[in-house]
Structure formats: structure tokens, C-alpha cells
Amino acid sequence: MAMRVMREKKHQRWKKNLADIFDDMDKDQSGTLPPDKIIEICRVYKVELDENNIKKIADQNGNITKDKFIQFGLDIKLLDLTNRDTQKEEEPSKYSVQRKAQQAQHKSGRKDGGSGLCSCLGGNKEPEDDPQPDRIEIAFRKFDKDGDGYLDWNEFSEATKSMSPEQARRIFEKCDKAGDNRISLEEFRLTAAGQ
Structure with a gap:
């Protein structure tokens, strides 16, 4: 039940x-x-x-x-x-x-922290440098704890706890292009791409 x-x-x-x-x-x-x-x-x-x-x-x-x-x-x-990367459609x-099947995880040789949204969220490369197009979705899914397809402030702040709350709030507001207090995968991709 x-x-x-x-x-x-x-x-x-x-x-x-x-x-x-x-x-x-x-x-x-x-x-x-x-x-x-x-x-x-x-x-x-x-x-x-x-x-x-x-x-x-x-x-x-x-x-x-x-x-x-x-x-x-x-x-x-x-x-x-x-599990979109490993799940086979049962029916x-x-x-x-x-x-689409997920590509193999690509490891970066960069030692610096990188820049852009991906580095703020624990990544180490800028999105345009990444040969793997699904890296942003992987990060998004990791942060989307309830699996609803959106990042709310609680999920985002948990993912960005290594930065100051003010800095995290500024990034969240920049990502939230629709102004609905949540970030969709599309908004996340646009921000990661610097748009």
C-alpha cells in the first residue's frame, strides 16, 4: 500500500x-x-x-x-x-x-579546479572542454535527490556546500532562468555552457 x-x-x-x-x-x-x-x-x-x-x-x-x-x-x-545510462527497457x-547508452566516464588530466558551473559543483573541467556530452546530465542526476527532474534550493545548496551560501544563491538564481525557484536540466545545461 x-x-x-x-x-x-x-x-x-x-x-x-x-x-x-x-x-x-x-x-x-x-x-x-x-x-x-x-x-x-x-x-x-x-x-x-x-x-x-x-x-x-x-x-x-x-x-x-x-x-x-x-x-x-x-x-x-x-x-x-x-539509471538511464545502464537501464535496459524491460518492456x-x-x-x-x-x-541512449551513456559513454564511459572520461577522466581529466587537469590539476586545477577549472571554472564555470561544473567546477562549482565538484567537476574539474569546463563543459566545452569535455568530450563527453552527458557529463552535465550525470552531475544533474547526482544532485537531483528526489528524482523529479528539477533541482530545488535544498538540493542545490547541498551540492554546493563547499562554497559560501551567498555565492551558491547567486549561482542558483543565475541558473533559474524561469524564476520558479528550481532548476531544470535544460537550465542547468544552459548555465554550464555559459549562456
């Missing part, structure tokens, strides 16, 4: 987060997103999909509604960042999603 309640809470949290992701991408507030935006979201979350599957959920104008996006995100487990979803 407790597990069922926990699963239901996680399901509701994911639905809310998927709705927030949709709203962030729906700049014109039309209530729909074009397929290229859905593809971009899947790219950010490292989920590969067949573009024909997006056409299946699109309306007559070729756009995807918020409800369809939320259901699609739940079906492909878009926000499930746990294929109805959208035949294939997850």
Missing part, C-alpha cells in the same frame, strides 16, 4: 513537472507545441524517439496539446533520469523509445 501511494505521488509530481516543461516551451501560450519542440525536449532529456510517433499524437495542424504531451512524457518516462513503450 505504501509503495502504491509513493508511486501515485511520483506520478502526480511528474505530471506537474511535465506540465511545467510544456508551459516553459509554449512561449506563445497557444496550448500546443510543434513537433520540433517535443524533439528538443526529448534531446535535452536524452531520449531518442521515432519522429513518426510524434505525428501519432499530433492534432490536425501537426501540433501537440498539453494533455497529449503529458501522457506522452509519462509513457516514455521522460523524467525518469535514474518497450507504445512509442518504441530507445534510450
Whole structure:
């Protein structure tokens, strides 16, 4: 029973987060997103999909509604960042999603502390110097303790406890581009890339 309640809470949290992701991408507030935006979201979350599957959920104008996006995100487990690098799909979803395999961890020869967001969070290289594109997601998943796809202030401050609280707060506010007091993977990537 407790597990069922926990699963239901996680399901509701994911639905809310998927709705927030949709709203962030729906700049014109039309209530729909074009397929290229859905593809971009899947790219950010490292989920590969067949573009024909997006056409299946699109309306007559070729756009995807918020409800369809939320259901699609739940079906492909878009926000499930746990063990994405080693997990094999036990049963294929109805959208035949294939997850990318994580590249082998690359060890840096640099002895300095580096700079940029990754060094503040315990990394030792700047994102653009890193030949492994998934390093930022690995760090993000490590800091996202509740696995909801966002870093809140508590998770971020725990990850940055080696710096002053004021410095951590400034970085958090810079990362939080939407101003919703949490950092999405996309915002984390943008800040790590210096944008």
C-alpha cells in the first residue's frame, strides 16, 4: 500500500513537472507545441524517439496539446533520469523509445579546479572542454535527490556546500532562468555552457 501511494505521488509530481516543461516551451501560450519542440525536449532529456510517433499524437495542424504531451512524457518516462545510462527497457513503450547508452566516464588530466558551473559543483573541467556530452546530465542526476527532474534550493545548496551560501544563491538564481525557484536540466545545461 505504501509503495502504491509513493508511486501515485511520483506520478502526480511528474505530471506537474511535465506540465511545467510544456508551459516553459509554449512561449506563445497557444496550448500546443510543434513537433520540433517535443524533439528538443526529448534531446535535452536524452531520449531518442521515432519522429513518426510524434505525428501519432499530433492534432490536425501537426501540433501537440498539453494533455497529449503529458501522457506522452509519462509513457516514455521522460523524467525518469535514474539509471538511464545502464537501464535496459524491460518492456518497450507504445512509442518504441530507445534510450541512449551513456559513454564511459572520461577522466581529466587537469590539476586545477577549472571554472564555470561544473567546477562549482565538484567537476574539474569546463563543459566545452569535455568530450563527453552527458557529463552535465550525470552531475544533474547526482544532485537531483528526489528524482523529479528539477533541482530545488535544498538540493542545490547541498551540492554546493563547499562554497559560501551567498555565492551558491547567486549561482542558483543565475541558473533559474524561469524564476520558479528550481532548476531544470535544460537550465542547468544552459548555465554550464555559459549562456
